[in-house]
Amino acid sequence: MTPPNPPPTSSELIVSSPAEHVLLLTFNRPKQLNAMTPQMSADLRAVLNWFEDEPSLWVVILTGAGRVFCAGADLKAWNNDQQSGITNEQEDVVANVYGFGSVSRRQSKKPILAAVTGGAYGGGMEIVLNCDYVVAGNDAKFALPEVKRGVIAIQGGIPRLSQIAGHHLASEMLLLGRTVSAADAQGRYGFVNRIVPASEVVKTAVEVALEIVGNSPEAVQATKRGLVLSQEHGHSQMLLSHVWGEECKSVYKGNNIKEGLKAFGEKRAPRWTNPAKL
Known part of the structure; x- marks a missing residue:
């Protein structure tokens, strides 16, 4: 392919x-x-x-x-x-x-x-x-x-x-x-x-x-960013940098969080879409 x-x-x-x-x-x-x-x-x-x-x-x-x-x-x-x-x-x-x-x-x-x-x-x-x-x-x-x-x-x-x-x-x-x-x-x-x-x-x-x-692409990318920040900063600084970062914003403001939670309630596999460019 x-x-x-x-x-x-x-x-x-x-x-x-x-x-x-x-x-x-x-x-x-x-x-x-x-x-x-x-x-x-x-x-x-x-x-x-x-x-x-x-x-x-x-x-x-x-x-x-x-x-x-x-x-x-x-x-x-x-x-x-x-x-x-x-x-x-x-x-x-x-x-x-x-x-x-x-x-x-x-x-x-x-x-x-x-x-x-x-x-x-x-x-x-x-x-x-x-x-x-x-x-x-x-x-x-x-x-x-x-x-x-x-x-x-x-x-x-x-x-x-x-x-x-x-x-x-x-x-x-x-x-x-x-x-x-x-x-x-x-x-x-x-x-x-x-x-x-x-x-x-x-x-x-x-x-x-x-x-x-099979997981939400926004959630995966935001988690990856958290791993990188953890190598560079202490816990408190990492948390602040991460939670206000573009990756977390993409998670909480995007469509896939709605789809993931809705799919859980409906007892089905989520149908993820491509994340928006940061």
């Missing part, structure tokens, strides 16, 4: 819609283990910015073609830049407001799901950490090996892993550059929600997306 009027992209990103209201983005450099290029990052930025503003799309799933979700940055290209002395890494990090692949620091108002097969390394792992729900294949591996290459997980991986796993477990991955299994990512570190056979990863992610789509 083709989503409604997506922006043009290169062959490095496949854009599709496996179900109503659901967008599926597939990193498409399988021979290079989906290592991120400037082109793929630009494609992701254009499509995700469009997704944010498209009322008919409520959830996005990220996955990778081939045997690895995303191997991170293209280190060969990075090495060439370093050896030539033309890099401006610090300026590039600050200028790239959405982070690695236009995902790792993106504060989306809509849920982002990751469907991970094979592995997520470096920047690919930073993308996973900024997703709201992670489905991993039982063969998946995860690592932030930046220190082993003389660099830093600077695109959002450090604060996100620390928030999720706590200081000491985050230090274990970040300072040792250690690779962990899907089982440890779920049970010990806490950033994987479900583990399934590799062949069922995308299918399972779509099922989770459809479960989210």
Whole structure:
């Protein structure tokens, strides 16, 4: 299924819609283990910015073609830049407001799901950490090996892993550059929600997306905003920012709240409509 009027992209990103209201983005450099290029990052930025503003799309799933979700940055290209002395890494990090692949620091108002097969390394792992729900294949591996290459997980991986796993477990991955299994990512570190056979990863992610789509889109987006604010502020400040924000206004002044409450009284499933643009 083709989503409604997506922006043009290169062959490095496949854009599709496996179900109503659901967008599926597939990193498409399988021979290079989906290592991120400037082109793929630009494609992701254009499509995700469009997704944010498209009322008919409520959830996005990220996955990778081939045997690895995303191997991170293209280190060969990075090495060439370093050896030539033309890099401006610090300026590039600050200028790239959405982070690695236009995902790792993106504060989306809509849920982002990751469907991970094979592995997520470096920047690919930073993308996973900024997703709201992670489905991993039982063969998946995860690592932030930046220190082993003389660099830093600077695109959002450090604060996100620390928030999720706590200081000491985050230090274990970040300072040792250690690779962990899907089982440890779920049970010990806490950033994987479900583990399934590799062949069922995308299918399972779509099922989770459809479960989210079964809820009011305004309520989901306002709740997502509350989660983001909770990471930034204390409880009192978060509450005030959230309750007076545009997302909550959309919930309480929109049509879907009326439909949800009416459907409950009538003992039927609600029929949600696309939310108004904020």
